[in-house]
Each structure stands twice: as structure tokens, then as C-alpha cells.
Amino acid sequence: MSGTSQSTPSVADLKTRMLAARGPGAARFLRIEKARDPHQALARLLPYLRPFRLALGVVLALVIAFTLLGLVGPYLMGQAIDVFIAGKDPAGLARVALFMLVLYVLTNLFQAVANWVMARLSQQALKGLRRDLFAHLQSLSIGFFDTHPAGELMSRLTNDIEAINQAVSQNVTSLLAGVLSLAGILVAMFALNAWLALATLVVVPIMFWFTEFVAKYTRKGFRLLQERLGALNGVMEEAISGQKVVKAFGRNDAVLEAFREQNHAVFEASIYANTYAMMLMPLTNVLSNFFVIVLAGLGGWLALHGLVSVGMIATFISYGQNFVGPLRQLASIYNSIQAALAGAERVFETIDTPPEVPDVPDALPLETTQGHVRFDEVTFGYTPGTPIIKRLSLEAQPGQTIALVGPTGAGKTTIINLLTRFYEIEGGRITIDSHDIRRVRKADLRRQLGLVLQDVFLFADTVMENVRYGRLDATDAEVMRAAELADADHFIRQLPQGYQTVLAERAANLSQGQRQLLAIARAILADPAILILDEATSSVDTRTEARIQKALLRLMQGRTSFVIAHRLSTIRDADNVIVIDHGEIVEQGTHQQLLDRRGLYHHLYVSQFKGQAI
Secondary structure: OOOOOOOOOHHHHHHHHHHOOOOOOOHHHOOOOOOOOHHHHHHHHHHHHHHHHHHHHHHHHHHHHHHHHHHHHHHHHHHHHHHHHOOOOHHHHHHHHHHHHHHHHHHHHHHHHHHHHHHHHHHHHHHHHHHHHHHHHHHOOHHHHHHOOHHHHHHHHHHHHHHHHHHHHHHHHHHHHHHHHHHHHHHHHHHHOHHHHHHHHOHHHHHHHHHHHHHHHHHHHHHHHHHHHHHHHHHHHHHHHOHHHHHHOOOHHHHHHHHHHHHHHHHHHHHHHHHHHOOHHHHHHHHHHHHHHHHHHHHHHHHHOOOOOHHHHHHHHHHHHHHHHHHHHHHHHHHHHHHHHHHHHHHHHHHOOOOOOOOOOOOEOOOOOOOOEEEEEEEEOOEOOEOOEEEEEEEEOOOOEEEEEOOOOOOHHHHHHHHOOOOOOOEEEEEEOOEEHHHEOHHHHHHOEEEEOOOOOOOOOEHHHHHHOOOOOOOHHHHHHHHHHOOOHHHHOOOOOHHHOEOOHHHOOOOHHHHHHHHHHHHHHHOOOEEEEEOOOOOOOHHHHHHHHHHHHHHHOOOEEEEEOOOHHHHOOOOEEEEEEOOEEEEEEOHHHHHHHOOHHHHHHHHHOOOOOO
């Protein structure tokens, strides 16, 4: 199909996929590699295209149309030489030329429409795939996110989906057109002259051998390049996000040196990859010229013996050149399709991950609670066979404040994760008002729990909406009242737009203490029966901490509260202080009782307030 179906150079195709891997830390997850089971990956993708069968039929019809029209052009050129040029018929030659012009315009028009329809339906199909992947991510357990880096999951939502998009939207029509074109050219050539057709086929195995040879090293080179790009992106991401630490410790030179090393590694990998990638085009051009030489030599000999006409030779040369184009195109598409299928495997691998343990079929509602919490011989480990919590038993009466203290890694936050059912216990039971939490609806359970975590996460939205996240149906007045109770109202009103101030990404335009206050306001607004404070005052100054403590005391009245704190001064008024060490309760009692025992709690307290009166 001369002038209509020029193949996409493999260099550009590979570079496109290379650039698709851009982004912080993302390149390391996109590989030009083969899928372990390409047939299964393809079978999983097809249902997303099935609703668009009619549009796919239109695409197929258009591909057949512009492929067949492209095959007519070389034949008309031969006829123009043999009939109108040899017959010295300028009018006939003009008519053929005009007809060929219309033919090529229609060919390109059909091709453009087919590509547009395919791009549109592929985006609709991939929108469904992206929706299913994101929705499934929302159903996965906290444990899944603890073991899968955010960058990897983002890569599956972006780079892997984009690899599929590249293959489906841009290469499906090219693949169909290439296959049909090859078949059509072979049929046309054998119909016109079998000997010239056989001469053309001599180059095919040579073409495949060169393509596979170059593609092998090209895949290896770009795989290495993407790995090194990932390392370079990692260095840049850490340097940019950790600028305060870099400047504080004067490590700018070290960061620059790390960047230079990785940048040079990317340079070397890019030279290697692109050297092999750029070999394919010259090699295929040589083979294309070899086609012309073979056909011109054999065709000329046959013409001298009166077996073929000059127009026939011109037709075969045109067909031969068009024969190389689809072969080169198919070689280029091969890598793209392999990358897409490998990306599809990773996407479906995530979708196939079992979701968070669902509610039992007869799960009970938990609409109101008194807040009576019991841990009864609870055992749990993040890794099977390695328990973190060991036969732990504790009880919180309604309205009590329970403080959990102990060394870092003792299991305090794990206990809270079990109460919220972020993780499922392995043995024993946890009850709220005598209801086993495994037999109540998770949504109801978590609605009764108000969390203020050590790592505060605020959205890039207004202050008002960030606080309202605790209860979406809350009025503006209720949001402001919650902020007042959390002692956050005074600084909110000093912001440029007050409650309507839009927070930057990760609330970078607020201090850590201010972010913590907003998280407390959010928990207050949720009005939970059970309050969980995980180092809730760890990042505020002493003066602010004192105000927050007063607000929290008001909030805690009538509520069961679990307080995790390393700053032991914040839990002096707790009803029961439980000391955790290596997943076990080693002491419990009031603040003063534990000090009098002079055990682990006394040691922790004295180490914090050394030199001060107890």
C-alpha cells in the first residue's frame, strides 16, 4: 500500500514505550518483556472490548477496505505503463492518474477513520479496566498496601494501562492491516506471475531472521534502560522530597554525585538500546532494496524473453516494496503487544488479589454501642508462625481511658489495627458490648471508631472539607464547632481564606502540629463511641498540647478511649495504663501504681523525665 500504510519506525515505537515509564519511581515497574501466559492475558482483556463489537466490526470493514484499495494502486500503475504509456494515450493516462489519486485519498481516509474509531473504543474499554482496577484496590486489605509500594500500584494504574492502550488503540488496526496486506500482496503476485512471486518470498526468511536478531538485543537494551531510569527517578524523587534533610545536613554534593552516577548509567544504557533499535530501519531498507534488485534482475530477464511486460515488473517492484513495510511493521508491533500483555498480566494479578475479608453472611449491625471492649486471649502475627501479639487479654469498661505504652515495636499500634479490623486476628476474640467484631458489619464497626493516627493524611481540598471528612453530612457550623473543640479554629481563621483555604499536596502549607489539630477535629466531628488516639499530640508544642488535652478530656467524657503515647505525661489521668512489651502485657494499673512498682513503666517514665521530680 504505497503511500498509505507506511510502517511506524521501531525506534519511535520503542521510545514511546520508554517515555511511558516516566514519573517518580515508575520506570522500574514497566518492562518490555513477554507475558508468562499471553493467551490468558488476552482472554482476560477481550471481555472489555466485547461491548463494542459493532464498532470493532466497523473497524474491521474499514481495514479490509483500505487494504484492498491499497492493493489496487500498484496494479493500476502497471496497467498505465503497459496500456496508456505504451499506447501513447495521454487522456487514458490522465484518467488512470486521477483514479489512483482518488484511490489513495480514500485509502488514507478509511485508515484515519478506522484509527479514530479504534482509539475511541479502546479508551472506553480501558476506562472500564482502569475503573475495575481502582475499585478493586479500594477493597483490598491494609496488609496489601503495607507490602506493595505506592509507586508500584500507581505504575499499574498508569504505565501498564498505557502499555495496553498503546497496543490496542494504535497497533490493532496496524496488525490487521499488516496481515491482510501481506496476504493480499501474496495472492495478487501469484495471480499475476508465480515465478516473480516466488522470487519475492526468498527475502522473507532473511527478513524474519534480521528482525528477531535485532529485536532480541533491542528488548534487552530497553529493559536495562528502563531499570536504570527507575533508579535515576528514585534518586531524583528522594532528593526533591527530602530537600530539607539534604540542606540541613549539607549533603548537596553527595546527592549530585549520586545523580551523576545514575545519569551516566542511563546514558550508557540508552546508547546500547538505541544503537540496536536504530539498526532495524537500515537493515530493512537494505532488504527492501534487495527486493528491487531481485525483481528487477529476474523481471528484466523475463521481459527480454517476452514472458512479462515492463508494467508487470513495475507492479511487482511496487508490491515487493509494500511487502517489506508490513513485515517491518509487524516486527515493531510485536514488542508493543508483548509489553501490553505483560502489563495486562500485572493488572489482572492485582485484580485477582483476594479482597479484604468480607463480612460474614449473617453479619450483625452495630448501630449504637456503650463502648465495652474486651480482648480475650488474642494472638496475631503479620507473618504466619511469627506472632506479634501473644495471647493478649485486656478490658475497657464504657467511658474508660486506656493507655497503651511500651517500647517502639512492642505491638501497641497492632492492637489498634486489630480492633479496627485492618487485620484479622489469628486466635482468641475481640468483643464490643459482647459482640464478636468478626460477626458485625465492618462499616458499622468503623463508624463507631474515631481515629487520630500518628501519620496525619489530609487531602488537597479546603480545610472545611478535610474536617468534614469525619462526617460528610455535617453542616458548616458543626465543622466549625469541631474545630473549636480541637483548638484549631484560631489558626484556621488566620489562613488566607479561612475554612475555605485549599490545602497544598500533603498539606504542605500547614505545620505538623496544625495538621494534627485538623485530624483531631475530624475525629471529634465523627462523634464516635470509641476514640483511638495514636500519638495524637506527638507533633505539637507543649502549650498547644495542654489546650488539646483539655479538648480531648471533654471529648473523652462518656466515651471509651484508647490512647497510644510515648510522651507519658499525656496519660497521667488514664483509668488504666497497660504496658506492652514484645506483644505481651507486662504491667497494668494507674499511673501512680505503676510508678510505685518501679518496673518497666517506671523505667520508661524516669528515662523521659530524668532530673525532674516524679
